[in-house]
Amino acid sequence: MNLLRFYGDHAREAFGLLGQHLVLVGASTFLAVLIGVPLGVLLTRRPAWRGPVLGLANVFQTIPSLALFGFLIPLPFLGGIGARTAIVALVVYALLPIVRNTYVGISGVDPAVREAGRGMGMTDGQLLTMVEIPLGLGVIFAGVRVATVVGVGTATIAAAIGAGGLGVYIFRGVSTVDDTLILAGALPAAILALIADGLLGLIERRLAR
Amino acid sequence: MTPVLEVRDLSYRLPGAGDRHLVTALSFSVAPGETLVLLGRSGSGKTTTLKLINRLLEPTRGEVRLQGEATATLEPYRLRRRIGYVIQEIGLFPHFTVAQNVGLVPRLEGWPPDRIAGRVRELLALVGLDPDEFAERSPRALSGGQRQRVGVARALAADPALLLLDEPFGALDPITRVELQREFRALEGRLGKGMVFVTHDVREGLLLGTRLGLMHEGRLAFLGTAEEFRRSNDPQVKQFMEAA
Ligand SMILES: Nc1ncnc2c1ncn2[C@@H]1O[C@H](COP(=O)(O)OP(=O)(O)OP(=O)(O)O)[C@@H](O)[C@H]1O
Ligand SMILES: [Mg+2]
Numbered sequence: 001m002n003l004l005r006f007y008g009d010h011a012r013e014a015f016g017l018l019g020q021h022l023v024l025v026g027a028s029t030f031l032a033v034l035i036g037v038p039l040g041v042l043l044t045r046r047p048a049w050r051g052p053v054l055g056l057a058n059v060f061q062t063i064p065s066l067a068l069f070g071f072l073i074p075l076p077f078l079g080g081i082g083a084r085t086a087i088v089a090l091v092v093y094a095l096l097p098i099v100r101n102t103y104v105g106i107s108g109v110d111p112a113v114r115e116a117g118r119g120m121g122m123t124d125g126q127l128l129t130m131v132e133i134p135l136g137l138g139v140i141f142a143g144v145r146v147a148t149v150v151g152v153g154t155a156t157i158a159a160a161i162g163a164g165g166l167g168v169y170i171f172r173g174v175s176t177v178d179d180t181l182i183l184a185g186a187l188p189a190a191i192l193a194l195i196a197d198g199l200l201g202l203i204e205r206r207l208a209r
Numbered sequence: 210m211t212p213v214l215e216v217r218d219l220s221y222r223l224p225g226a227g228d229r230h231l232v233t234a235l236s237f238s239v240a241p242g243e244t245l246v247l248l249g250r251s252g253s254g255k256t257t258t259l260k261l262i263n264r265l266l267e268p269t270r271g272e273v274r275l276q277g278e279a280t281a282t283l284e285p286y287r288l289r290r291r292i293g294y295v296i297q298e299i300g301l302f303p304h305f306t307v308a309q310n311v312g313l314v315p316r317l318e319g320w321p322p323d324r325i326a327g328r329v330r331e332l333l334a335l336v337g338l339d340p341d342e343f344a345e346r347s348p349r350a351l352s353g354g355q356r357q358r359v360g361v362a363r364a365l366a367a368d369p370a371l372l373l374l375d376e377p378f379g380a381l382d383p384i385t386r387v388e389l390q391r392e393f394r395a396l397e398g399r400l401g402k403g404m405v406f407v408t409h410d411v412r413e414g415l416l417l418g419t420r421l422g423l424m425h426e427g428r429l430a431f432l433g434t435a436e437e438f439r440r441s442n443d444p445q446v447k448q449f450m451e452a453a
Binding site: 113114115121123131 | 287289302303317363
Protein backbone atom coordinates (compact mmCIF):
# COMPACT_ATOMS: atom_id res chain seq x y z
CA MET A 1 0.00 0.00 0.00
CA ASN A 2 3.01 2.17 0.62
CA LEU A 3 3.90 1.48 -2.98
CA LEU A 4 0.56 2.79 -4.29
CA ARG A 5 0.90 5.92 -2.20
CA PHE A 6 4.46 6.33 -3.50
CA TYR A 7 3.32 6.11 -7.13
CA GLY A 8 0.47 8.53 -6.33
CA ASP A 9 2.94 11.07 -5.03
CA HIS A 10 5.58 10.52 -7.71
CA ALA A 11 3.52 9.68 -10.81
CA ARG A 12 5.33 12.07 -13.13
CA GLU A 13 8.76 10.91 -12.04
CA ALA A 14 7.78 7.23 -12.21
CA PHE A 15 6.39 7.56 -15.72
CA GLY A 16 9.50 9.47 -16.73
CA LEU A 17 11.76 6.65 -15.53
CA LEU A 18 9.55 4.04 -17.19
CA GLY A 19 9.81 6.02 -20.43
CA GLN A 20 13.61 6.20 -20.13
CA HIS A 21 13.69 2.46 -19.52
CA LEU A 22 11.61 1.76 -22.62
CA VAL A 23 13.86 4.02 -24.69
CA LEU A 24 17.01 2.27 -23.42
CA VAL A 25 15.63 -1.18 -24.24
CA GLY A 26 13.92 -0.14 -27.48
CA ALA A 27 16.89 1.73 -28.90
CA SER A 28 19.43 -0.93 -27.96
CA THR A 29 17.32 -3.81 -29.28
CA PHE A 30 16.64 -1.92 -32.50
CA LEU A 31 20.36 -1.27 -33.02
CA ALA A 32 21.21 -4.86 -32.14
CA VAL A 33 18.75 -6.11 -34.79
CA LEU A 34 20.27 -3.69 -37.31
CA ILE A 35 23.74 -5.08 -36.63
CA GLY A 36 22.95 -8.63 -35.55
CA VAL A 37 20.70 -9.85 -38.36
CA PRO A 38 23.11 -8.93 -41.18
CA LEU A 39 25.96 -10.38 -39.12
CA GLY A 40 24.04 -13.64 -38.65
CA VAL A 41 23.30 -13.76 -42.39
CA LEU A 42 26.98 -13.17 -43.10
CA LEU A 43 27.90 -16.15 -40.94
CA THR A 44 25.72 -18.41 -43.08
CA ARG A 45 27.69 -17.21 -46.13
CA ARG A 46 31.15 -17.34 -44.50
CA PRO A 47 31.17 -20.49 -42.36
CA ALA A 48 34.80 -19.87 -41.34
CA TRP A 49 33.76 -16.71 -39.48
CA ARG A 50 31.16 -18.51 -37.41
CA GLY A 51 33.46 -19.75 -34.62
CA PRO A 52 35.30 -16.45 -34.02
CA VAL A 53 32.21 -14.21 -34.24
CA LEU A 54 29.93 -16.34 -32.07
CA GLY A 55 32.85 -16.92 -29.67
CA LEU A 56 33.45 -13.19 -29.30
CA ALA A 57 29.74 -12.49 -28.79
CA ASN A 58 29.76 -15.22 -26.18
CA VAL A 59 32.68 -13.63 -24.33
CA PHE A 60 30.87 -10.28 -24.26
CA GLN A 61 27.79 -12.04 -22.93
CA THR A 62 29.70 -13.46 -19.97
CA ILE A 63 31.18 -10.13 -18.83
CA PRO A 64 29.13 -9.07 -15.79
CA SER A 65 26.99 -6.10 -16.78
CA LEU A 66 28.24 -3.74 -14.12
CA ALA A 67 31.81 -4.54 -15.15
CA LEU A 68 31.00 -3.91 -18.82
CA PHE A 69 29.50 -0.51 -17.96
CA GLY A 70 32.69 0.17 -16.02
CA PHE A 71 34.90 -0.78 -18.97
CA LEU A 72 32.93 1.46 -21.31
CA ILE A 73 32.98 4.65 -19.25
CA PRO A 74 36.63 5.60 -20.00
CA LEU A 75 36.30 4.84 -23.75
CA PRO A 76 36.19 7.79 -26.16
CA PHE A 77 33.07 8.20 -28.38
CA LEU A 78 31.26 5.09 -27.08
CA GLY A 79 31.83 5.67 -23.39
CA GLY A 80 31.24 8.32 -20.77
CA ILE A 81 28.46 8.75 -18.27
CA GLY A 82 24.87 8.55 -19.47
CA ALA A 83 22.38 6.85 -21.73
CA ARG A 84 24.69 6.52 -24.74
CA THR A 85 27.13 4.27 -22.87
CA ALA A 86 24.27 2.23 -21.47
CA ILE A 87 22.82 1.69 -24.93
CA VAL A 88 26.21 0.55 -26.25
CA ALA A 89 26.46 -2.00 -23.44
CA LEU A 90 22.88 -3.18 -23.96
CA VAL A 91 23.55 -3.61 -27.70
CA VAL A 92 26.58 -5.75 -26.89
CA TYR A 93 24.41 -8.02 -24.73
CA ALA A 94 21.59 -8.21 -27.24
CA LEU A 95 23.89 -9.19 -30.12
CA LEU A 96 24.59 -12.79 -29.16
CA PRO A 97 20.99 -14.09 -29.14
CA ILE A 98 20.16 -12.17 -32.31
CA VAL A 99 23.26 -13.19 -34.28
CA ARG A 100 23.03 -16.78 -33.11
CA ASN A 101 19.32 -17.16 -33.82
CA THR A 102 19.65 -15.54 -37.25
CA TYR A 103 22.39 -17.99 -38.08
CA VAL A 104 20.47 -20.96 -36.68
CA GLY A 105 17.17 -19.90 -38.27
CA ILE A 106 18.65 -19.60 -41.73
CA SER A 107 20.81 -22.73 -41.49
CA GLY A 108 17.74 -24.63 -40.35
CA VAL A 109 15.89 -24.05 -43.63
CA ASP A 110 15.26 -27.38 -45.38
CA PRO A 111 18.23 -27.91 -47.74
CA ALA A 112 15.83 -29.26 -50.40
CA VAL A 113 13.93 -25.97 -50.40
CA ARG A 114 17.16 -23.99 -50.69
CA GLU A 115 18.32 -26.25 -53.51
CA ALA A 116 15.01 -25.82 -55.31
CA GLY A 117 15.32 -22.03 -55.03
CA ARG A 118 18.82 -22.00 -56.44
CA GLY A 119 17.89 -24.56 -59.08
CA MET A 120 14.96 -22.39 -60.24
CA GLY A 121 17.35 -19.49 -60.78
CA MET A 122 17.08 -17.34 -57.66
CA THR A 123 20.07 -15.09 -57.06
CA ASP A 124 21.63 -15.29 -53.61
CA GLY A 125 19.80 -12.10 -52.58
CA GLN A 126 16.46 -13.48 -53.79
CA LEU A 127 17.07 -16.76 -52.00
CA LEU A 128 17.74 -14.82 -48.81
CA THR A 129 14.78 -12.45 -48.96
CA MET A 130 12.20 -14.76 -50.55
CA VAL A 131 13.05 -18.06 -48.87
CA GLU A 132 15.63 -18.10 -46.10
CA ILE A 133 14.56 -15.09 -44.04
CA PRO A 134 10.79 -15.77 -44.28
CA LEU A 135 11.31 -19.41 -43.28
CA GLY A 136 13.80 -18.56 -40.53
CA LEU A 137 11.80 -15.62 -39.21
CA GLY A 138 10.25 -17.45 -36.25
CA VAL A 139 13.68 -18.48 -34.95
CA ILE A 140 15.22 -15.07 -35.70
CA PHE A 141 12.40 -13.37 -33.84
CA ALA A 142 12.87 -15.68 -30.86
CA GLY A 143 16.38 -14.25 -30.61
CA VAL A 144 14.95 -10.72 -30.64
CA ARG A 145 12.51 -11.69 -27.88
CA VAL A 146 15.26 -13.13 -25.68
CA ALA A 147 17.41 -10.05 -26.31
CA THR A 148 14.55 -7.74 -25.35
CA VAL A 149 13.62 -9.57 -22.17
CA VAL A 150 17.25 -9.75 -21.04
CA GLY A 151 17.60 -6.08 -21.98
CA VAL A 152 14.70 -5.05 -19.71
CA GLY A 153 16.57 -6.60 -16.78
CA THR A 154 20.03 -5.37 -17.69
CA ALA A 155 18.75 -1.84 -18.27
CA THR A 156 17.96 -1.52 -14.55
CA ILE A 157 21.73 -1.49 -13.95
CA ALA A 158 22.15 1.38 -16.42
CA ALA A 159 21.08 3.73 -13.62
CA ALA A 160 24.48 3.07 -12.03
CA ILE A 161 26.14 5.08 -14.81
CA GLY A 162 23.57 7.83 -14.87
CA ALA A 163 21.47 6.52 -17.75
CA GLY A 164 18.18 6.71 -15.84
CA GLY A 165 15.44 4.13 -16.14
CA LEU A 166 13.65 2.12 -13.44
CA GLY A 167 16.99 1.18 -11.91
CA VAL A 168 17.14 4.69 -10.45
CA TYR A 169 14.54 3.71 -7.80
CA ILE A 170 16.28 0.40 -7.12
CA PHE A 171 19.70 1.97 -6.54
CA ARG A 172 18.23 4.82 -4.53
CA GLY A 173 16.23 2.33 -2.45
CA VAL A 174 19.26 0.13 -1.81
CA SER A 175 21.40 3.06 -0.68
CA THR A 176 18.69 4.44 1.63
CA VAL A 177 17.53 0.97 2.75
CA ASP A 178 13.99 1.76 1.60
CA ASP A 179 12.07 -1.37 0.53
CA THR A 180 9.22 0.58 -1.00
CA LEU A 181 11.60 2.46 -3.23
CA ILE A 182 13.34 -0.76 -4.34
CA LEU A 183 9.95 -2.29 -5.17
CA ALA A 184 8.89 0.85 -7.01
CA GLY A 185 11.68 0.13 -9.51
CA ALA A 186 11.86 -3.66 -9.40
CA LEU A 187 8.15 -4.45 -9.75
CA PRO A 188 7.45 -2.50 -12.96
CA ALA A 189 10.73 -3.81 -14.44
CA ALA A 190 9.64 -7.38 -13.76
CA ILE A 191 6.16 -6.76 -15.16
CA LEU A 192 7.67 -5.09 -18.22
CA ALA A 193 9.85 -8.15 -18.84
CA LEU A 194 6.83 -10.44 -18.59
CA ILE A 195 4.73 -8.29 -20.92
CA ALA A 196 7.56 -8.07 -23.46
CA ASP A 197 8.03 -11.83 -23.32
CA GLY A 198 4.32 -12.48 -23.74
CA LEU A 199 3.71 -10.02 -26.57
CA LEU A 200 6.83 -10.91 -28.52
CA GLY A 201 6.08 -14.58 -27.95
CA LEU A 202 2.68 -14.09 -29.57
CA ILE A 203 4.25 -12.45 -32.61
CA GLU A 204 6.89 -15.14 -32.74
CA ARG A 205 4.32 -17.92 -32.90
CA ARG A 206 2.56 -16.14 -35.75
CA LEU A 207 5.84 -15.84 -37.65
CA ALA A 208 6.97 -19.43 -37.12
CA ARG A 209 6.02 -21.53 -40.11
CA MET B 210 18.40 -29.16 -85.82
CA THR B 211 20.50 -27.90 -82.90
CA PRO B 212 20.22 -30.23 -79.95
CA VAL B 213 18.63 -28.72 -76.85
CA LEU B 214 21.46 -30.11 -74.79
CA GLU B 215 24.95 -31.26 -75.63
CA VAL B 216 27.26 -32.68 -73.02
CA ARG B 217 30.84 -33.34 -74.01
CA ASP B 218 33.49 -35.08 -71.94
CA LEU B 219 31.91 -33.87 -68.71
CA SER B 220 33.76 -34.67 -65.47
CA TYR B 221 33.43 -33.63 -61.88
CA ARG B 222 36.05 -34.16 -59.24
CA LEU B 223 35.23 -33.46 -55.61
CA PRO B 224 37.18 -30.42 -54.48
CA GLY B 225 39.82 -31.30 -51.92
CA ALA B 226 39.10 -35.04 -51.78
CA GLY B 227 42.17 -36.31 -53.58
CA ASP B 228 41.30 -37.76 -56.95
CA ARG B 229 37.73 -38.90 -56.38
CA HIS B 230 35.61 -38.37 -59.50
CA LEU B 231 31.85 -38.40 -59.02
CA VAL B 232 31.29 -38.12 -62.77
CA THR B 233 33.77 -39.08 -65.50
CA ALA B 234 33.87 -38.25 -69.20
CA LEU B 235 30.14 -38.13 -69.96
CA SER B 236 29.07 -37.30 -73.51
CA PHE B 237 25.52 -37.26 -74.82
CA SER B 238 23.03 -34.97 -76.46
CA VAL B 239 19.28 -34.45 -76.28
CA ALA B 240 17.21 -33.27 -79.25
CA PRO B 241 13.91 -31.34 -78.98
CA GLY B 242 11.08 -33.74 -78.15
CA GLU B 243 13.52 -36.32 -76.89
CA THR B 244 13.66 -37.78 -73.38
CA LEU B 245 16.97 -39.17 -72.27
CA VAL B 246 16.48 -41.42 -69.27
CA LEU B 247 19.44 -41.78 -66.95
CA LEU B 248 19.33 -45.05 -65.07
CA GLY B 249 21.74 -46.20 -62.46
CA ARG B 250 22.09 -47.49 -58.95
CA SER B 251 22.04 -45.25 -55.96
CA GLY B 252 25.25 -43.25 -55.83
CA SER B 253 26.13 -43.77 -59.51
CA GLY B 254 26.20 -40.01 -60.18
CA LYS B 255 22.77 -39.26 -61.70
CA THR B 256 21.90 -36.28 -59.50
CA THR B 257 25.45 -34.98 -59.81
CA THR B 258 25.11 -35.05 -63.61
CA LEU B 259 21.93 -32.95 -63.51
CA LYS B 260 23.59 -30.42 -61.19
CA LEU B 261 26.53 -30.14 -63.57
CA ILE B 262 24.11 -29.33 -66.39
CA ASN B 263 22.46 -26.41 -64.53
CA ARG B 264 25.70 -25.45 -62.78
CA LEU B 265 24.60 -26.09 -59.24
CA LEU B 266 28.00 -27.79 -59.47
CA GLU B 267 30.81 -26.49 -61.65
CA PRO B 268 32.27 -29.12 -64.01
CA THR B 269 36.00 -29.70 -63.54
CA ARG B 270 36.27 -30.72 -67.21
CA GLY B 271 34.24 -30.80 -70.37
CA GLU B 272 31.52 -28.68 -71.85
CA VAL B 273 27.76 -28.29 -71.66
CA ARG B 274 25.79 -26.49 -74.38
CA LEU B 275 22.19 -25.37 -74.07
CA GLN B 276 20.58 -24.74 -77.47
CA GLY B 277 24.05 -24.40 -78.92
CA GLU B 278 25.28 -21.93 -76.30
CA ALA B 279 28.12 -22.83 -73.93
CA THR B 280 26.66 -22.74 -70.41
CA ALA B 281 30.03 -21.83 -68.86
CA THR B 282 29.72 -18.32 -70.30
CA LEU B 283 26.20 -17.65 -68.93
CA GLU B 284 25.30 -16.24 -65.51
CA PRO B 285 24.32 -19.36 -63.52
CA TYR B 286 20.97 -17.91 -62.39
CA ARG B 287 20.05 -16.88 -65.96
CA LEU B 288 20.99 -20.34 -67.19
CA ARG B 289 18.84 -21.99 -64.52
CA ARG B 290 15.75 -19.97 -65.45
CA ARG B 291 16.03 -21.48 -68.92
CA ILE B 292 16.09 -25.02 -67.53
CA GLY B 293 13.14 -26.57 -65.70
CA TYR B 294 14.32 -28.57 -62.69
CA VAL B 295 12.40 -31.05 -60.58
CA ILE B 296 14.63 -31.98 -57.66
CA GLN B 297 14.63 -35.40 -56.06
CA GLU B 298 13.03 -34.12 -52.83
CA ILE B 299 10.59 -31.85 -54.79
CA GLY B 300 11.39 -28.94 -52.45
CA LEU B 301 8.16 -26.94 -52.73
CA PHE B 302 8.35 -23.63 -50.83
CA PRO B 303 6.24 -24.29 -47.73
CA HIS B 304 5.45 -20.59 -47.17
CA PHE B 305 4.13 -20.12 -50.72
CA THR B 306 0.76 -21.25 -52.04
CA VAL B 307 0.66 -23.79 -54.85
CA ALA B 308 0.09 -20.91 -57.29
CA GLN B 309 3.08 -18.96 -55.95
CA ASN B 310 5.24 -22.06 -56.21
CA VAL B 311 4.26 -22.67 -59.80
CA GLY B 312 4.58 -18.99 -60.73
CA LEU B 313 8.03 -18.55 -59.20
CA VAL B 314 10.25 -18.39 -62.28
CA PRO B 315 7.83 -16.13 -64.19
CA ARG B 316 7.85 -13.86 -61.12
CA LEU B 317 11.66 -13.85 -61.05
CA GLU B 318 11.56 -13.00 -64.73
CA GLY B 319 9.28 -10.06 -64.06
CA TRP B 320 6.13 -11.19 -65.88
CA PRO B 321 3.04 -9.06 -65.17
CA PRO B 322 0.82 -10.61 -62.46
CA ASP B 323 -2.19 -11.37 -64.68
CA ARG B 324 0.00 -13.21 -67.16
CA ILE B 325 1.52 -15.24 -64.31
CA ALA B 326 -1.95 -16.06 -62.96
CA GLY B 327 -3.09 -17.26 -66.38
CA ARG B 328 0.00 -19.36 -66.85
CA VAL B 329 -0.38 -20.94 -63.41
CA ARG B 330 -3.97 -22.01 -64.14
CA GLU B 331 -2.96 -23.42 -67.48
CA LEU B 332 -0.11 -25.45 -65.94
CA LEU B 333 -2.14 -26.78 -63.03
CA ALA B 334 -4.73 -28.02 -65.49
CA LEU B 335 -1.95 -29.52 -67.59
CA VAL B 336 -0.65 -31.62 -64.69
CA GLY B 337 -4.17 -32.70 -63.73
CA LEU B 338 -4.90 -30.40 -60.79
CA ASP B 339 -8.09 -28.32 -60.77
CA PRO B 340 -6.84 -24.70 -60.48
CA ASP B 341 -9.93 -23.58 -58.53
CA GLU B 342 -9.35 -26.26 -55.94
CA PHE B 343 -5.55 -26.21 -55.66
CA ALA B 344 -4.15 -22.79 -56.61
CA GLU B 345 -4.53 -21.21 -53.17
CA ARG B 346 -3.61 -24.28 -51.11
CA SER B 347 -0.50 -24.64 -49.04
CA PRO B 348 1.89 -27.36 -50.22
CA ARG B 349 1.44 -28.87 -46.74
CA ALA B 350 -2.15 -29.67 -47.62
CA LEU B 351 -1.21 -31.82 -50.61
CA SER B 352 -0.71 -35.56 -50.97
CA GLY B 353 2.66 -36.85 -52.17
CA GLY B 354 1.37 -37.36 -55.71
CA GLN B 355 -0.16 -33.89 -55.84
CA ARG B 356 3.16 -32.42 -54.69
CA GLN B 357 5.00 -34.20 -57.48
CA ARG B 358 2.52 -32.73 -59.97
CA VAL B 359 3.08 -29.23 -58.59
CA GLY B 360 6.84 -29.80 -58.83
CA VAL B 361 6.51 -30.65 -62.52
CA ALA B 362 4.21 -27.67 -63.17
CA ARG B 363 6.70 -25.37 -61.45
CA ALA B 364 9.54 -26.64 -63.63
CA LEU B 365 7.49 -25.97 -66.78
CA ALA B 366 6.40 -22.46 -65.78
CA ALA B 367 8.63 -20.27 -67.92
CA ASP B 368 8.44 -22.65 -70.86
CA PRO B 369 12.08 -23.84 -70.69
CA ALA B 370 13.60 -25.67 -73.65
CA LEU B 371 15.12 -28.26 -71.37
CA LEU B 372 13.68 -30.11 -68.39
CA LEU B 373 15.76 -31.95 -65.79
CA LEU B 374 13.73 -34.38 -63.71
CA ASP B 375 15.34 -36.17 -60.77
CA GLU B 376 13.20 -39.18 -59.86
CA PRO B 377 10.04 -37.08 -60.06
CA PHE B 378 7.84 -40.06 -59.24
CA GLY B 379 9.99 -41.53 -56.49
CA ALA B 380 8.41 -42.26 -53.12
CA LEU B 381 4.90 -42.88 -54.49
CA ASP B 382 2.67 -45.90 -54.19
CA PRO B 383 2.88 -48.14 -57.30
CA ILE B 384 -0.62 -47.27 -58.54
CA THR B 385 -0.20 -43.50 -58.35
CA ARG B 386 3.24 -43.91 -59.84
CA VAL B 387 1.93 -45.77 -62.89
CA GLU B 388 -0.84 -43.20 -63.26
CA LEU B 389 1.66 -40.34 -63.23
CA GLN B 390 3.93 -42.19 -65.66
CA ARG B 391 1.07 -42.57 -68.14
CA GLU B 392 0.11 -38.93 -67.88
CA PHE B 393 3.72 -37.89 -68.19
CA ARG B 394 4.13 -39.97 -71.33
CA ALA B 395 1.19 -38.15 -72.89
CA LEU B 396 2.70 -34.82 -71.83
CA GLU B 397 6.10 -35.61 -73.35
CA GLY B 398 4.63 -35.70 -76.83
CA ARG B 399 2.62 -32.51 -76.39
CA LEU B 400 5.46 -30.48 -74.89
CA GLY B 401 8.18 -31.27 -77.42
CA LYS B 402 10.92 -30.32 -74.97
CA GLY B 403 14.27 -31.90 -74.40
CA MET B 404 14.29 -33.83 -71.15
CA VAL B 405 16.76 -35.62 -68.97
CA PHE B 406 14.81 -37.95 -66.71
CA VAL B 407 16.58 -39.67 -63.84
CA THR B 408 15.19 -42.86 -62.35
CA HIS B 409 16.41 -46.17 -60.98
CA ASP B 410 13.23 -47.90 -62.11
CA VAL B 411 13.97 -49.75 -65.38
CA ARG B 412 10.31 -50.13 -66.34
CA GLU B 413 9.74 -46.42 -65.89
CA GLY B 414 12.84 -45.74 -67.96
CA LEU B 415 11.77 -48.04 -70.80
CA LEU B 416 8.28 -46.51 -70.80
CA LEU B 417 9.31 -42.86 -70.83
CA GLY B 418 12.71 -42.73 -72.51
CA THR B 419 13.40 -42.12 -76.17
CA ARG B 420 16.91 -43.18 -75.27
CA LEU B 421 18.41 -44.64 -72.12
CA GLY B 422 21.76 -44.10 -70.50
CA LEU B 423 22.98 -46.37 -67.76
CA MET B 424 25.35 -44.82 -65.26
CA HIS B 425 27.81 -46.86 -63.28
CA GLU B 426 30.33 -45.34 -60.90
CA GLY B 427 30.10 -41.95 -62.59
CA ARG B 428 30.46 -43.21 -66.16
CA LEU B 429 27.95 -43.95 -68.91
CA ALA B 430 28.13 -47.73 -69.17
CA PHE B 431 25.48 -47.77 -71.89
CA LEU B 432 23.68 -45.30 -74.13
CA GLY B 433 21.05 -46.34 -76.67
CA THR B 434 17.36 -46.81 -77.48
CA ALA B 435 14.96 -48.84 -75.36
CA GLU B 436 15.16 -51.67 -77.89
CA GLU B 437 18.97 -51.67 -77.79
CA PHE B 438 18.85 -51.57 -74.01
CA ARG B 439 16.65 -54.68 -73.85
CA ARG B 440 18.97 -56.60 -76.18
CA SER B 441 22.28 -55.37 -74.81
CA ASN B 442 24.91 -57.84 -73.66
CA ASP B 443 26.56 -55.31 -71.41
CA PRO B 444 26.87 -56.92 -67.97
CA GLN B 445 25.68 -53.78 -66.17
CA VAL B 446 22.61 -53.55 -68.39
CA LYS B 447 21.85 -57.24 -67.96
CA GLN B 448 22.07 -56.93 -64.23
CA PHE B 449 19.62 -54.04 -64.38
CA MET B 450 17.19 -55.86 -66.69
CA GLU B 451 17.21 -58.91 -64.46
CA ALA B 452 16.44 -56.88 -61.39
CA ALA B 453 13.40 -55.30 -63.11
N1 LIG C 1 29.00 -33.03 -51.68
C1 LIG C 1 29.41 -34.29 -51.75
N2 LIG C 1 30.51 -34.68 -51.06
C2 LIG C 1 30.94 -35.96 -51.13
N3 LIG C 1 30.37 -36.91 -51.84
C3 LIG C 1 29.28 -36.58 -52.54
C4 LIG C 1 28.74 -35.26 -52.55
N4 LIG C 1 27.64 -35.24 -53.33
C5 LIG C 1 27.51 -36.49 -53.78
N5 LIG C 1 28.48 -37.29 -53.35
C6 LIG C 1 28.69 -38.72 -53.68
O1 LIG C 1 28.69 -38.80 -55.07
C7 LIG C 1 28.13 -40.01 -55.50
C8 LIG C 1 27.05 -39.73 -56.54
O2 LIG C 1 25.98 -39.05 -55.91
P1 LIG C 1 24.62 -38.73 -56.67
O3 LIG C 1 23.79 -37.93 -55.76
O4 LIG C 1 24.94 -38.15 -58.00
O5 LIG C 1 24.00 -40.19 -56.84
P2 LIG C 1 22.63 -40.63 -57.50
O6 LIG C 1 22.97 -41.47 -58.68
O7 LIG C 1 21.76 -39.44 -57.75
O8 LIG C 1 22.02 -41.56 -56.36
P3 LIG C 1 20.49 -41.74 -55.86
O9 LIG C 1 19.83 -42.67 -56.83
O10 LIG C 1 20.65 -42.38 -54.53
O11 LIG C 1 19.85 -40.39 -55.80
C9 LIG C 1 27.63 -40.72 -54.25
O12 LIG C 1 28.57 -41.70 -53.91
C10 LIG C 1 27.59 -39.61 -53.23
O13 LIG C 1 27.83 -40.13 -51.96
MG1 LIG D 1 20.03 -38.75 -56.85
